Amino acid sequence: MSDAVLPAIERPRAQPMGESGLVKGLLIGTALLFLTAFLFLPLITVFLEGFRKGADVFFDSFSDPDTMAAVKLTLLVAAIAVPFNALVGIAASWAIAKFNFAGKNLLLTLIDLPFSISPVISGLVYVLLFSAHGWLGPWLIANDIEIIFAVPGIVLATVFVTFPFVARELIPLMQSQGTSEEEAALTLGASGFHTFLRVTLPNIKWALLYGVLLCNARAMGEFGAVSVVSGHIRGLTNTMPLHIEILYNEYNFVAAFAVATLLAGLALLTLVAKSFLEWRYAGELAASHRH
Amino acid sequence: MLIPSRRKLTLGAAALALALSFGPALADKTLLNVSYDPTREFYKEFNEAFAADWKAKKGEVVTINQSHGGSGKQARAVIDGLDADVVTLALAGDIDQIANKTDKLPKDWASKLPHNSAPYTSTIVFLVRKGNPKGIKDWGDLAKEGVAVITPNPKTSGGARWNYLAAWAWAEKAFGGDETKVKQYIADLYRNVPVLDTGARGSTTTFAQRGIGDVFISWENEAFLVQKEFGADNFDIIVPSLSIKAEPPVAVVEGVAKAKGNEEVAKAYLEFLYSPAGQKLAAKHFFRPVDEAAADPADLARFPKLELVSIDTDFGGWAAAQKKHFADGGVFDEIYRPTN
Numbered sequence: 358m359s360d361a362v363l364p365a366i367e368r369p370r371a372q373p374m375g376e377s378g379l380v381k382g383l384l385i386g387t388a389l390l391f392l393t394a395f396l397f398l399p400l401i402t403v404f405l406e407g408f409r410k411g412a413d414v415f416f417d418s419f420s421d422p423d424t425m426a427a428v429k430l431t432l433l434v435a436a437i438a439v440p441f442n443a444l445v446g447i448a449a450s451w452a453i454a455k456f457n458f459a460g461k462n463l464l465l466t467l468i469d470l471p472f473s474i475s476p477v478i479s480g481l482v483y484v485l486l487f488s489a490h491g492w493l494g495p496w497l498i499a500n501d502i503e504i505i506f507a508v509p510g511i512v513l514a515t516v517f518v519t520f521p522f523v524a525r526e527l528i529p530l531m532q533s534q535g536t537s538e539e540e541a542a543l544t545l546g547a548s549g550f551h552t553f554l555r556v557t558l559p560n561i562k563w564a565l566l567y568g569v570l571l572c573n574a575r576a577m578g579e580f581g582a583v584s585v586v587s588g589h590i591r592g593l594t595n596t597m598p599l600h601i602e603i604l605y606n607e608y609n610f611v612a613a614f615a616v617a618t619l620l621a622g623l624a625l626l627t628l629v630a631k632s633f634l635e636w637r638y639a640g641e642l643a644a645s646h647r648h
Numbered sequence: 649m650l651i652p653s654r655r656k657l658t659l660g661a662a663a664l665a666l667a668l669s670f671g672p673a674l675a676d677k678t679l680l681n682v683s684y685d686p687t688r689e690f691y692k693e694f695n696e697a698f699a700a701d702w703k704a705k706k707g708e709v710v711t712i713n714q715s716h717g718g719s720g721k722q723a724r725a726v727i728d729g730l731d732a733d734v735v736t737l738a739l740a741g742d743i744d745q746i747a748n749k750t751d752k753l754p755k756d757w758a759s760k761l762p763h764n765s766a767p768y769t770s771t772i773v774f775l776v777r778k779g780n781p782k783g784i785k786d787w788g789d790l791a792k793e794g795v796a797v798i799t800p801n802p803k804t805s806g807g808a809r810w811n812y813l814a815a816w817a818w819a820e821k822a823f824g825g826d827e828t829k830v831k832q833y834i835a836d837l838y839r840n841v842p843v844l845d846t847g848a849r850g851s852t853t854t855f856a857q858r859g860i861g862d863v864f865i866s867w868e869n870e871a872f873l874v875q876k877e878f879g880a881d882n883f884d885i886i887v888p889s890l891s892i893k894a895e896p897p898v899a900v901v902e903g904v905a906k907a908k909g910n911e912e913v914a915k916a917y918l919e920f921l922y923s924p925a926g927q928k929l930a931a932k933h934f935f936r937p938v939d940e941a942a943a944d945p946a947d948l949a950r951f952p953k954l955e956l957v958s959i960d961t962d963f964g965g966w967a968a969a970q971k972k973h974f975a976d977g978g979v980f981d982e983i984y985r986p987t988n
Contacts, residue, residue, distance in 0.1 A: 489729030489750065498729075506730045588730045589715045590680060603716075606849045607688055608877040610857075 403621050406614035418612035419619075423592045427600035428619070430508070434596060435576040438515045443569050446523025451557070453524075454531030455539065468524050471517055479517050480585025483510055506588030511596065514582040519572045526568035527561055534560055563638065567631060574627045578620060677710040677913050682732035684719035684806055684896070685849035686870040690933035691736070697929060698920045702913065710913055718847030719806030720745075726752075726901065733905040733914040736898045738806025738848075740764070740959075741966035743899050752903030766895035767921035768935035771956060772807075772814040774886040775855065775864040775871045782862045786888050787818040790863060791836035798861035799841055800851045802974050806896070807848035809974060811865040814892040816973075817957040821890060835983035856883070867894070869934035872950065893956040 408415050418424060449468060453461060471479060485491050487504040497504060504510045538560070542552040558565075580598040587594045591603065597620050604613035683691060695712040702710050715722065715730070719738035726732045727749045737743055740758060747753040758765045776784050782795050790797050800808040815837055816830060823829040843860060845851040848870055855864040856874050863886075866874070871885050898918050905914040920926050924942035931943035936951055963969040973979045 484728055487729075489727070491728075494729065503731075505728065506725065588725055589717060590713045591715070593713055606685075606716075606853065 400621060403614055403617050406610065407618040409614075410611050414611050415615050415618075418615035421612070423595070424600060424604075424612065424616060426592045427595045427597050427616070430511070430595065431577050431597040433508070434512050434515050435573055437512050438519055438576045439569060439573045441516060442520055442572050443523050443565065445520070446527060446568065446572075447561075447565065449524045450527035450531050450561075451553070453528055454534075455536050455557075465528070468521050468528075470521075471519075472521050472525075476518055476579065476581030477585060480514050480582035483513055483517075483586050505586050506590070507594060510586040511583050511594060514586045515576050515579050518579050518582050519576045522572035522575065523565065523568035526564045526571070530561060530564045531557075563634070566634065570627050570631050574624050577623055676708045677910060679710060679712045679733045679910055679914060679917060680715065680731055681712055681734050681736055681917075682715045682722050682726055682730060683736040684722060684738040685716055685847045686807070686852075686867050686873065687736060687896075688714070688716050688849075689873065690869075690930065690935065693933070694921070694926060694929050697925055698917055701920060701925070702916065708913075712917070716849075718800070718804045720804045721846070726750075731904050731908070732901050733908065733910045734898060734900050734918055736896070738894075738896050739809060739966060740895070740897050741809075741970050742806060743897055744966060746901070750903070752901050753899060754902065757899040758897060760900070761898065761918060762922060763938045764895060765897040765899055766938070767898060767918070767926065768896065768930040768937055770868045770894045770896065770935055771891045771954070772810050772865060772888075772894065773868045773871050773891065773952075774888060775866050775874060776862065776884050776886055778882055778884060780884055780886065784863045784886055787815050787837075787890075788822065788833075790815070790840065790865070791833050792840075795840050795863060796842050796861040797837060797840040798843060798845075798851050798855040798864040800848055801844045801846055802980055804846040805848055805851075807867050807870070807894075808851075809969075810867075810892055810894045812973065812980065813959065813963060813969060814888075814890075814957075815865075817892060817962055818888065818890045831979065831983055834979070835985075838984050868936075868951070872934035887952045887954050890955045890957065893958050895959070 419428075449464070452458075453465060484505055486493055487497060487510065488494050489498065491505075504513065538556050539552050542556045543549075547555070578598060579596075580602075583596055584599055584602075587596070587599055589595060589599060589603070591600070595603065597616055601613050601616050601620070604610075604616065681691060681695070691712075691714055695714070699710050699712065702708060715725075715732075717725075719742045722730075723735070723737060723742035723745050726735060726746050735743055735746065743753065743757060747755050747757055754760075761767070774784055774790075776782070783789065784795070789795065799811045802808040802812045812834070815834060819830040819833040823833070843851075843854050845854055848867060851864065852866065852870055852874060855861050856878050864871075864874075871883075875883055875885065898921060900911070900914045900918060902911065905911045921930070922939070924939070927937040927939045927942035928944060928947075931937045931947040934950070937943045937948075940948055957963075959966060959969060971978065
C-alpha cells in the first residue's frame with residue numbers, strides 16, 4: 358500500500374540523480390527487458406495459445422459443463438473466502454493496531470504464517486485434521502459431514518492461504534494513524550461501534566479495498582493447497598487452476614489456455630480496478646495517508 | 649490460535665450448507681470412479697456407454713464422476729477419505745494398500761471379478777522420435793551413454809513400477825540371473841533419466857509436448873494415444889524383445905458404495921467392463937481386452953505379439969515386488985542417485 362500511495366505525496370527534495378544519461382538508460386532498459394521477458398511475454402503466450410485455433414474453438418471451450426462448473430466453483434470459493442477474510446482481517450488489525458495486550462506479537466506472527474509456509478503444507482494440515490484417519494475424521498464420518506475432498510475443504514484451504522492479505526495491508530496503516538481520532542470521538546460521546554464506522558473505517562477504506570483485491574486475486578488463483586484437498590473430481594471439486602492442469606494433461610491445450618486466459622483476465626481486471634481507484638481518488642488517498 | 653480455530657468452525661458450517669446445495673441435483677445416482685492417469689479417454693467414453701445401458705435396463709439415470717492422477721497418489725486419497733465407489737488403478741498393490749489401511753475393501757477383493765479383477769491388460773513399450781535417431785531396439789540400449797530416457801517415479805506412479813520391473817525382467821534374462829549385473833544395469837538406466845515425473849501423464853507431456861528425452865518407457869496404450877494426439881509421423885513405437893504383462897485391476901469400494909446406496913450400480917459398472925461392449929471400447933482405447941472375441945479385429949491387429957513376463961510367476965506377486973524394490977530402503981533407493 359505504502360508504495361502505491363507514495364507518488365501522490367509531494368515533498369520538496371534535492372535532486373539525487375547525478376548519473377549520466379547512459380547509466381539511466383541502461384537501468385531503465387534492464388528493467389524493461391526483464392519485465393518483457395518474465396512478465397509480458399508469458400502473459401501474451403497464454404492469450405495466443407488460447408486463440409491458436411481461432412475464436413470459435415476458444416469460446417467452445419467454455420460450453421463444456423465441467424469447465425463451467427470449475428468457473429462457478431472458483432467464484433463461489435472467492436465469494437466466501439474474501440468477505441470472510443476481510444471481516445476477520447479488519448477485526449485482527451483493529452485489535453493489534455489500536456490496543457495493547459499480552460501475546461500481540463504472537464498474534465502478528467500467526468497472521469503471517471500462511472505467507473511463510475508452503476501452500477502444499479497448508480493443504481496437508483487440513484488432510485491430517487479432517488481426513489478419514491485424521492484427528493476429527495471419525496467424528497465427521499459419524500455425523501456425515503464432508504470437509505476434505507469436497508467444497509468445504511477447498512474453501513478452508515483458500516481462506517487459510519489468503520488470510521494475511523487484508524490484515525497485512527491494514528495493520529501498518531492503522532498503526533501509523535494512531536488512536537488520537539478515535540479517542541477524540543469517544544470523548545465527544547460516540548459509541549465504540551459508531552466510532553469504528555464513522556472514524557476508523559473511512560480512514561482505512563483504501564487500504565482495505567487494496568487488500569480485498571489482492572486477496573481475491575489469490576483466492577481465485579490458488580493451486581497448491583487446493584490441489585491437496587480437492588480430490589480432483591471433475592465437475593464437482595475442480596477449481597479453475599486445477600481444471601487448467603487437467604485440460605493440459607488431456608492434450609486439450611486450447612481449452613487449457615482458454616481457461617487460463619479467463620483466469621489471467623480476472624487478475625488483470627483486478628489490477629485495472631485497483632489502478633483506476635488509485636487514479637480517481639489520488640487526492641483522498643494522499644490525504645488519508647497523511648493522518 | 650483462538651481466531652483461526654473459530655474461523656474454521658464457522659466457515660465449515662457455512663461452507664457445508666453451500667456444499668449440500670451444490671451437488672448434482674438431476675441424477676438419480678452418482679458414482680465416483682477414482683482412476684489412474686492414462687485411462688481418461690477410455691472412461692470418458694465407457695461412462696457414457698454404461699449410463700445408456702443402465703438407463704435402458706433399469707430406467708435410472710446414473711452420472712459417473714471421474715478423478716484421475718498417479719495411481720499411488722489416488723490410492724492415498726481414497727485412504728484419506730475420497731469417496732470412491734469404485735477404484736480402477738494401475739496395479740493391484742495400490743488397491744491392496746486401501747484394503748490394508750482401511751476396512752472399506754475386503755482383503756480378497758481381487759477374487760471378486762474374473763482375471764484377478766483386471767478386465768483389460770497392457771504392457772510396456774518404448775516411444776522414440778520419428779526415425780529412431782538413437783537406434784533404440786531393446787532394453788539394453790536404454791542404459792547406453794548419451795541416451796536420455798523418460799520414465800516417471802516408481803515411488804508415486806504405477807506405470808513407472810511396471811516399467812522398472814519390465815527392465816529388471818529383461819536384465820535378469822540377459823545376465824543369466826546375476827543380480828549384481830542386473831542392479832548395475834538398472835542403475836545405469838536410471839542415470840539416463842533427466843526428469844522423473846510423478847505420474848505417467850506428466851512423463852508423456854515431458855516427452856511429447858516439451859520434447860525432452862530420446863526414448864519414453866510407456867504404457868502401450870499411452871504410446872498409441874501419443875501417436876494419435878501428436879501425429880503418427882512424429883513418433884515411432886519400438887517393441888522390446890521382452891516386456892511385462894501389466895494388469896490394471898478394478899474393485900468396488902464396498903464400504904463407500906454401501907453407505908451411498910450404490911452397491912448394485914457399482915458392481916454392474918465394473919461387470920460392464922467385462923461385457924462385449926466394454927471390451928470393445930477398451931480395445932478401441934488401446935487396452936488389450938481379456939475377451940478378444942468381443943473386440944474389433946482392426947483394433948486387435950494393432951497390438952504386437954511379444955514375450956511377456958508376469959508379476960505373479962516372475963516376481964512372486966505385488967506384495968513381494970513392492971517390498972524388495974520400491975519400499976523405503978529397497979533396491980530402487982539403493983541404485984537411484986540423481987545426477988545433474
